Amino acid sequence: xxxxxxxxxxxxxxxxxxxxxxxxxxxxxxxxxxxxxxxxxxxxxxxxxxxxxxxxxxxxxxxxxxxxxxxxxxxxxxxxxxxxxxxxxxxxxxxxxxxxxxxxxxxxxxxxxxxxxxxxxxxxxxxxxxxxxxxxxxxxxxxxxxxxxxxxxxxxxxxxxxxxxxxxxxxxxxxxxxxxxxxxxxxxxxxxxxxxxxxxxxxxxxxxxxxxxxxxxx
Amino acid sequence: xxxxxxxxxxxxxxxxxxxxxxxxxxxxxxxxxxxxxxxxxxxxxxxxxxxxxxxxxxxxxxxxxxxxxxxxxxxxxxxxxxxxxxxxxxxxxxxxxxxxxxxxxxxxxxxxxxxxxxxxxxxxxxxxxxxxxxxxxxxxxxxxxxxxxxxxxxxxxxxxxxxxxxxxxxxxxxxxxxxxxxxxxxxxxxxxxxxxxxxxxxxxxxxxxxxxxxxxxx
DNA sequence: AATCGTATTTGGACATGCCTAAAAATACAT
DNA sequence: ATGTATTTTTAGGCATGTCCAAATACGATT
Ligand SMILES: [Mn+2]
Ligand SMILES: [Mn+2]
Ligand SMILES: [Mn+2]
Ligand SMILES: [Mn+2]
Numbered sequence: 001x002x003x004x005x006x007x008x009x010x011x012x013x014x015x016x017x018x019x020x021x022x023x024x025x026x027x028x029x030x031x032x033x034x035x036x037x038x039x040x041x042x043x044x045x046x047x048x049x050x051x052x053x054x055x056x057x058x059x060x061x062x063x064x065x066x067x068x069x070x071x072x073x074x075x076x077x078x079x080x081x082x083x084x085x086x087x088x089x090x091x092x093x094x095x096x097x098x099x100x101x102x103x104x105x106x107x108x109x110x111x112x113x114x115x116x117x118x119x120x121x122x123x124x125x126x127x128x129x130x131x132x133x134x135x136x137x138x139x140x141x142x143x144x145x146x147x148x149x150x151x152x153x154x155x156x157x158x159x160x161x162x163x164x165x166x167x168x169x170x171x172x173x174x175x176x177x178x179x180x181x182x183x184x185x186x187x188x189x190x191x192x193x194x195x196x197x198x199x200x201x202x203x204x205x206x207x208x209x210x211x212x213x214x215x216x217x218x
Numbered sequence: 219x220x221x222x223x224x225x226x227x228x229x230x231x232x233x234x235x236x237x238x239x240x241x242x243x244x245x246x247x248x249x250x251x252x253x254x255x256x257x258x259x260x261x262x263x264x265x266x267x268x269x270x271x272x273x274x275x276x277x278x279x280x281x282x283x284x285x286x287x288x289x290x291x292x293x294x295x296x297x298x299x300x301x302x303x304x305x306x307x308x309x310x311x312x313x314x315x316x317x318x319x320x321x322x323x324x325x326x327x328x329x330x331x332x333x334x335x336x337x338x339x340x341x342x343x344x345x346x347x348x349x350x351x352x353x354x355x356x357x358x359x360x361x362x363x364x365x366x367x368x369x370x371x372x373x374x375x376x377x378x379x380x381x382x383x384x385x386x387x388x389x390x391x392x393x394x395x396x397x398x399x400x401x402x403x404x405x406x407x408x409x410x411x412x413x414x415x416x417x418x419x420x421x422x423x424x425x426x427x428x429x430x431x432x433x434x435x436x
Numbered sequence: 437a438a439t440c441g442t443a444t445t446t447g448g449a450c451a452t453g454c455c456t457a458a459a460a461a462t463a464c465a466t
Numbered sequence: 467a468t469g470t471a472t473t474t475t476t477a478g479g480c481a482t483g484t485c486c487a488a489a490t491a492c493g494a495t496t
Contacts, residue, residue: 004483025444038484040445045482057444057491088331098325105323107316113306222453243474256454258475263452275461275474 003104006073007032008042009051010103012062013070017052022059071135076111077103078124078131083114085125092125093167126167127158127177127213143216145181145193146209153182154214161211169208174198181214221322224291225250226260227269228321230280231288235270240277289353294329295321296342296349301332303343310343311385344385345376345395345431361434363399364409364427371400372432379429387426392416399432 011031017023025043029036047054051066062070080102084090090098105111112133115121123129123140131137142157156179159166170176175197184194184201191206229249235241243261247254265272269284280288298320302308308316323329330351333339340356341347349355360375374397377384388394393415402412402419409424 002482026442034483035485036444037446037486041483084328088328088335090327090331094327098323098328101323101325105316105319107319109308109312110302110306110316113308117306220452244472252453253455254474255456255476259453 001069004042005046005049005051006069006104008039008046009062009066009070010073010077012052012060013067013074017059017061018067019053019061022055022061024059028060068135071131071137073103075131075133075135076105078128079111079114079118079121081124081126082118082121082130086118086121091167091171093164093171095125096162125177126162140213141215142213144210145183145212145214146191146206148183148214148216150183150186153180153217155180155217156212157215158213159211160213166211173202173204175212180217181212219287222260223264223267223269224287224322226257226264227280227284227288228291228295230270230278231285231292235277235279236285237271237279240273240279242277246278286353289349289355291321293349293351293353294323296346297329297332297336297339299342299344300336300339300348304336304339309385309389311382311389313343314380343395344380358431359433360431362428363401363411363413363430363432364424366401366432366434368401368404371398371435373398373435374430375433376431377429378431384429391420391422393430398435399430 008028011028012023015023015027015031025036025039028039032039043052043054043060046052046060046066051063051069052060053063054060077099080099081092081095084095084098085092115133121130122138127140129137129140140157143154144160145154145156148154156175156177158177159170175181179197182196184196186193191209192203193206193209194201194203226246229246230241233241233245233249243254243257246257250257261270261272261278264270264278264284269281269287270278271281272278295317298317299310299313302313302316303310333351339348341358345358347355347358358375361372362378363372363374366372374393374395376395377388393399397415400414402414404411409427410421411424411427412419412421
């Protein structure tokens with residue numbers, strides 16, 4: 001399994017490529033910042049190896065073994081991210097790039113020991129679930145903050161945009177995973193929200209709310 | 219800098235390629251388990267990039283920047299080996315393969331944090347010195363146990379053969395770095411040695427003694 | 437059902453890094 | 467000094483993974 005193949009499988013997984021949903025050549029090319037013709041080439045190769053199902057002009061989806069492989073890469077990526085934050089004091093906006101490299105290190109033992117060192121974490125620094133060794137993981141209960149009604153309350157559980165820019169913005173404004181957010185009001189004019197967080201009121205734009213996942217509280 | 223280029227530079231370094239000593243195409247090929255023609259190709263490319271000096275039919279040596287790069291790879295390799303042993307409880311015969319992969323991860327910050335986490339170690343699990351960030355490292359004072367005279371005493375500081383087989387043999391016989399070894403007798407017949415180690419007498423073959431580095435004691 | 441615009445595939449090409457077989461240079465022995 | 471053995475280089479090819487430009491298929495519109 002080459003690094004390129006692993007990256008394609010991971011991308012198809014992230015784009016939701018399953019038996020029920022085919023992923024288009026263009027979507028993959030865009031996500032990977034490569035060209036559609038390259039994707040076609042690789043789709044053929046992966047189909048040849050039984051890692052994806054591929055029908056010309058239709059799109060690709062992960063096979064059973066393809067999914068297993070993709071999950072193992074995602075597992076490694078997210079565990080390394082936790083390691084970087086917890087053990088090496090990286091901030092959550094610095095870890096993705098490095099994890100993109102570390103996820104390709106080939107050693108069962110290494111990733112199992114990292115997992116154990118970290119105490120078998122269930123979520124990565126961005127709130128994304130970490131698949132277990134045998135590929136099981138829980139989709140977390142979530143909705144976008146922008147979909148909540150005034151008066152309701154939620155706990156911040158994840159981010160949709162994981163860009164360094166957005167994550168740094170959240171740091172600067174003291175918004176972190178685990179924080180409880182109450183929606184006070186939504187402006188008709190620009191959909192900006194007034195929220196209460198950590199006992200303080202603040203105003204955030206619709207775009208911010210549209211990139212924050214919360215778990216609704218009763 | 220590609221992974222292949224890094225591996226060539228590291229190999230040239232290990233073969234002692236300096237201004238005073240040219241390394242032959244064949245030697246590199248053998249060490250890297252590749253073909254001489256491939257080495258010639260790469261030698262040209264590295265010379266092109268200013269990382270080695272290369273004269274046709276003569277051999278290659280590291281340039282100043284080539285040496286710097288090689289040292290940084292060696293540094294990373296050895297720090298990762300320490301990390302695997304100290305932090306993740308790998309045994310010293312399991313770390314080399316994984317370190318061969320980890321040494322190519324590109325992140326200053328990562329290796330600096332690992333270095334700090336480990337308390338800035340000076341030697342790797344096999345007794346090899348770890349170059350500092352700016353490429354400085356101390357050649358340790360050493361000689362092969364097989365070169366010592368009966369009656370003399372030394373401290374075990376390193377291994378020449380780093381194969382898993384040899385390292386496991388040492389474990390099994392409770393010979394570890396830091397142990398004090400006294401040479402009691404050397405057999406004329408087969409050069410095997412009787413030594414005292416950890417208060418016990420034992421006999422080891424010439425081949426073993428020929429792969430153990432010790433620091434002579436007064 | 438024909439047309440048009442977009443998505444996708446094909447064909448040909450290039451860079452990297454490797455290989456084999458043959459040619460050339462060097463080293464060694466007589 | 468000459469011939470032989472060894473080392474090294476060259477030439478040509480292959481695999482991987484990428485790209486561009488041209489051809490083809492799809493699907494929405496009329
Ligand atoms: Mn990430
Ligand atoms: Mn993440
Ligand atoms: Mn090693
Ligand atoms: Mn070592």
